[in-house]
Amino acid sequence: MTNRASGGQNNRPRMSARRKRNTFTTKSGKTIKLHRNLGERMKARRDLAARRKAARLAGLPKSRFKRMLYRLHPKRMARYWFSREGALMAVKIAGVSIIAGFLLLAGVFAYFRKDLPDINDISGNNIGGSIRYYDRSGQTLLWEDYDATKRIPVRDEDISQFMRDATVAIEDKDFFNHGGFDLRGITRAAVRDVSGGGAKEGGSTITQQLVKLNNDWSNEKTVTRKIKELILAVELERTYSKQKILTGYLNTAPYGNVQYGVEAAAQDYFHKSAKDLTLAESAWLAGIPKSPAYFSPYGLYFQQDPEAAAVDSVGRAHYILDLMFQQGLITDGQRSEAKAVDVLGSVHKPKPKFDNIQAPYFVMTAKEQLIAEYGTQLVQSGGWKVTTSLDMEAQRIAEEQVQKGMRQITRQRGDVAAFVAEDVTTGQVIALVGNDVFTADEDKGQVNYARQKLAPGSSIKPYDYAALIENTTDFGAGTVLYDTQGPLQDYPCTNKRRPSANGEGGNCLWNYDRRYSGPLTLRYALGASRNVPAAKAMLTVGAETVQATYKRLSNSPGTPEGENDRGDYKCYDNVQKTSEIPCSTSASIGDGAYLKLDEHVHGYASLSRNGVNLPQTYILKVEDSTGKTIKEWQETNGVEAVRPDTAYIVSDMLADPNASYFRRKPHRFAGWSYSLKTGTTNDQKDGWLVGYSTLYSAGVWVGNTNHGEMTSGMENMTQPIWSGWMNAMHEGKDPVERPRPSGVQTLPAFVIRNHVEYGTVEPSPANDLYPSWFKSDDKGASNQTIDIVSNKLATECTPPRARKNATNASANRFSADQFVNGGRGAQSDEPDDIHRCDDAKPVVTVNSINRNSVSVTINRGTHSLTSDAFPGTVSIVIDGQTVQSYPISDADSGSTRVLSYDYGGTGNKDVQIVVVDSVLYDATDSKNVDFGSGATALKLSTKRNGSKVTFNWSGGEGPYTVYYRKTSENAYKTACSGQNGNSCSKNLSSGSYQAYIEDDEGTKSSFISF
Incomplete structure (x- = not known):
């Protein structure tokens, strides 16, 4: 017990001692706990704060408002802020302000930055710029294109160091030291703007100006814009080096009316590159961006007051030189030497936009293709180098041939021509002449007829026959279509009168020579350019099928549907081409249908490639200002527009000189074979020749700027140009x-023996080309003679003119013509039932005759003198050559007619008068006429001097009478009469005329034109 009591007594004092070690008693007797937990410490702080607040409020008014008034007393306020508590409060306020300011700036940045563009392009493309077009070599500059902006971006090393230093000196001397904006400059500008102390300043650095130029902010002066500008300027400095930023500015700064960027300015003002600018030139140029309209010599100020403008411009340049010296960029000697230079004296005058342009219409078409592919906005951003497909030699020859051909075109009352050529192997256009001139005359001088919608005339017919062969199984080059008069869709043929210029003629489809040739193979129908077979070809497969065939051949593969109506011909009901209508039968002969020359040439090129359509292009390569390739031409396999058999057969038909109506045969040259087709519109307003070899496809168009008519014979205008270039x-x-496709067949064909056209050569081949899908019938043939009037077997009563030798007796067995007698062809195995042996034949009698006219009387026989199928004629024949022919009708029967003629020969000749009636009966009478000797033959010539025309003649017997007429008029007028000398004169207005002279004996000279 004693021990437990003793142990317990010893432990208690030790525990009390530990509790005491955790406390501390101050001198005032206050006990403080040394080791407190978190809760205890927080409670202690709250207690302390409460005691301090109580002490602070002791002696102050109880009301908050009264306490505020109490503290605003100056002495008390100063005592507070210099006290410990005031200092702590100041620190708190400053910290909160810094955090709030940072958050505010971050919020402002985020708010404005979300709508700003990314700074990844300082090229200035939004401003626009020049596009340079080169020939296919990439070396010859054809044109530098600019609209409102002429700009040529260059690299850092292509700008003179003088130019860089001068720009920094005047625009932003601290450029290389700041981070995108100059706070002192902004503050200084703000003070001056508010106080009005001096001219207003923007305080913008070069970096900020580049931001404005690249974002079209040049005219926007608001706080919002300034904030955006500062944000982007900082980002710009973090993204690009100082040199790149300076180059970007120099490539976009305005230096004149349209001159943007120092390269364009250097080339226009000094005709040199920016890398070659001198110190004086650089200082002068650096002063322009501040106010281009004021300091540019091309600006308004120089036009209004050139002397004052020159003083101001030179003064600013000298000021910049002083700045450069002050900033240590040049020496004093360099400054003095530069100030002595007459910079304005070396500035060149502004050049017209099209100055020195080469192949202008080709370039404009290349630009059209560029816009079609990339859009106007992107193309106008500019700075591109465009390498075109132009072959300079091919273009030179084309321009030369067009200019040579203009003389004949003018003679035939035309005034404009166009030409296009394409490389068949690639689809690249290598030459284009859109007009024979390129001037400021907008009525003619800038119209690109190679890209105008024009009526193609008969040059459209190869597409008719291509569609026919491609979409049927019974047509080949030797298949027959009848060239005969009769009703067709859109041509009811109820009125069989011949067409007339005033529109009062009949409603049949006629050929241009007003004749019908009967059964023709496709080869000769196409070569002789007959209208009726072409119309039948279209009607057999449908106008829509022919249109689709044309589009497949002429539209570049991959062209978006409807883009510029490329590769399509359309029909309109007015010449303004504003009201489109479905194409009718007339489109088969190019009447009412319209297409473009370069696309037409491309369609023919596709035929030359055996039906393969390659993309047509004017552009080989496009590069941006850094040399990066944007586009480059690549060879492709193309697409099959028509099957090879179709294209090969059409090409072969077009290359046949025997089937062509051409008197001059341009189908062969130096071993090359040309496939070609002419075209003339019914109103003589358009003339065409389009053709191709295996190497090139080319086309010529001639016409009038006022859409007026020309004289007939379009091939006289088109063929010399076309042949000249091709040869x-x-x-x-x-x-x-x-290459001939393996499936093309050679089979018997209808043999044409009658003469089809003045240039055709008969007989036609007995075998011809057919596609692999042609369904062949038995083509066994025998020689028989048919009557071409009745289309039946000839008899002994059939007159010679109506007889025709034919294989298999008729064309019917080779015909697939669904428009003849409602079937595949007219049957001719029955005998001629029109001619009878007892028929009365027509009669002609010569009453009187001289060297210029003949009086005859004509009488009909059993049959009428004329019909629509076989119009009657009376002809004057000398030495087997028809000198003059006139139509006749039943009204002439029994009456006397005086027929004039012009024969330039001499000596005694038998003059035959031949009458042919409606069923090809003929009659002849003749008289001998002395046409005199060559020495005494009456001859007339003219000489014009202004409006005065002098007529000179020789031969004959006086007195003489001279007659003249304008070629657009019918009646002759008397120029002078009763003349016994050998000349006379008359004042005549400009124009084309014809004239002849008649002597006292009634002898007439040959007709002359002047």
Whole structure:
């Protein structure tokens, strides 16, 4: 017990001692606990704060408002802020302000930055810029294109160091030291703007100006814009080096009316590159961006007051030189030497936009393609180098041939021509002449007729026959279509009168020579350019099928649907081409249908490639200002527009000189074979020749700027231009044959023996080309003679003119013509039932005759003198040559007619008068006429001097009478009469005229034109 009591007593004092070690008693007797937990410490702080607050409020008014007034007393306020408590409060306020300011700035940045563009392009493309077009070599500059902005971006090293230093000196002397904005400059500008102390300043650095130029902010002066500008300027400095930023500014700064960027300015003002600028030139140029309208010599100020403008411009340049010296960028000697230079004296006058442009219409078409592919906005951003497909030699020859051809075109009352050529092997256009002139005359001088919608005339017919062969199984080159008069869709043929210029003629479809040739193979129908077979070809497959065939051949593969109406011909009901209508039968002969020359040439090129359509292009390569390739031409396999058999057969038909109506045969040259087709519109307003070899496809169009009529014989205008270019381009090149598709068949064909046209050669081949899908019937043939009037077998009563030898007795067995007698062809295995042996024949009697006219009496026989199928004629024939022909009708029967004629020969000649009636019976009478000797033959010539025309003649017996007429008029007028000398004169207005002279014996000279 004693021990437990003793142990318990010893333990208690030790525990008390431990509790005491956790406390501390101050001198005042206050006990403080040394080791407190978190809760105890927080409670202690709250207690302390409460005691301090109580002490602070002791002696103060109880009301908060009264306490605020109490503290605002100056002495008390100063005592508070210099006290410990005031200092702590100041620190708190400053910290909160810093945090709030940071958050505010971050919020402002986020608010404005969300709508700002990314700074990843300082090229200035939004401003626009020049596009440079080069020939296919990439070396010859054709044109530098600019609209409202002429700008040529260059690299850092392509700008003179003088130019860089001068710009920094005047625009932003601290450029290389600040981080995108100059706070002192902004503050200084703000003070001056508010106080009005001096001119207003923007305080913008070069970096900020570049931001404005690249974001179209040049005219926006608001606080919002300034904030955006500062944000982007800082980002710009973090993204690009100082040199890149300076180059970006120099590539975009305005230096004149349209001159943006120092390269464009250097080239226009000094005709040199920016890298070659001198110190004086650089200082002068650096002063322009502040106010281009004021300091540019092309600006308004220089136009209004050139002397004052020159003083101001030079003064600013000298001021910049002073700044450069002050900033240590140049020496004093360099400054003095530069100030002595007459910079304005070396500035060149502004050049017109199209100055020195080469191949202008080709370039404009290349630009059109560029816009179609990339859009106007992107193209106008500019700075591109465009390498075109233009072959300079091919273009030179084209321009030369067009200019040579204009003399004949003018003679035939035309005044404009266009030409396009394409490389068949690539689809690249290598030459284009859109007009024979390129001037400021907008009525003619800038119209690109190679890209105008024009009526193609008969040059459209190859597409008719291509569609026919492609979409049927019974047509080939030797298949027959009848060239005969009769009703067709859109041509009811209820009125069989011949067409007339005033529109009062009949409603049948006629050929241009007003004749019908009967059964023709496709080869000769196409070569002789007969209208009726072409219309039947279209009607057999449908106008829509022909249109689709044309589009497949002429539209570049991959062209978006409807883009510029490329590769399509359309029909309109007015010449303004504002009201589109479905194409009718007339479109088969190019009447009422319209297409574009370059696309037409491309369609023919697709035929030359055996039906493969390659993309047509004017552009080989596009590069941006850094040399990066944006686009480059790549060879493709193309697409099949028509099957190879179709294209090959059409090409072969077009290349056949025997089937062509051409008297001059341009189908062969130096071993090369040309496939070609002419075209003339019914109103003589358009003339065409389009053709191709295996190497080139080319086309010529001639016409009038006022859409007026020309004289007939379009091939006289188009063929010399076309042949001149084709022959020059093929000369010295080894001929390349067109590969014949393996499926093309050679089978018997209808043989044409009657003369189809003045240039055709008969008989036609007994075998011809057919596609692999042609369904062949038995083509066994025997020689028989038919009557072409009745289309039946000839008899002994059939007159010679109506007889025709034919294979298999008729064309019917080779015909697939669904428009003849409602079937496949007219049957001719029955005998001629029109001609009878007892028919009365027509009679012609010569009453009197001289060297210029003949009086005849004509009497009809059993049959009428004329019909629509076989119009009657009376002809004057000398030495087997028809000198003059006149139509006749039953009204002439029994009456006397005086027929004039013009024969330039001499000596005694038998003059035959031949009458042919409606069923090809003929009658002849003749008389001998002495046309005199060459020495005494009456001859007339003219000489014009202004409006005065002098007529000179020789031969004959006086007195003489001279007659003249304008070629657009019918009646002759007397120029002078009763003349016994050998000349007379008359004042005549400008124009084309014809004239002849008649002597006292009634002898007439040949007609002359002047």
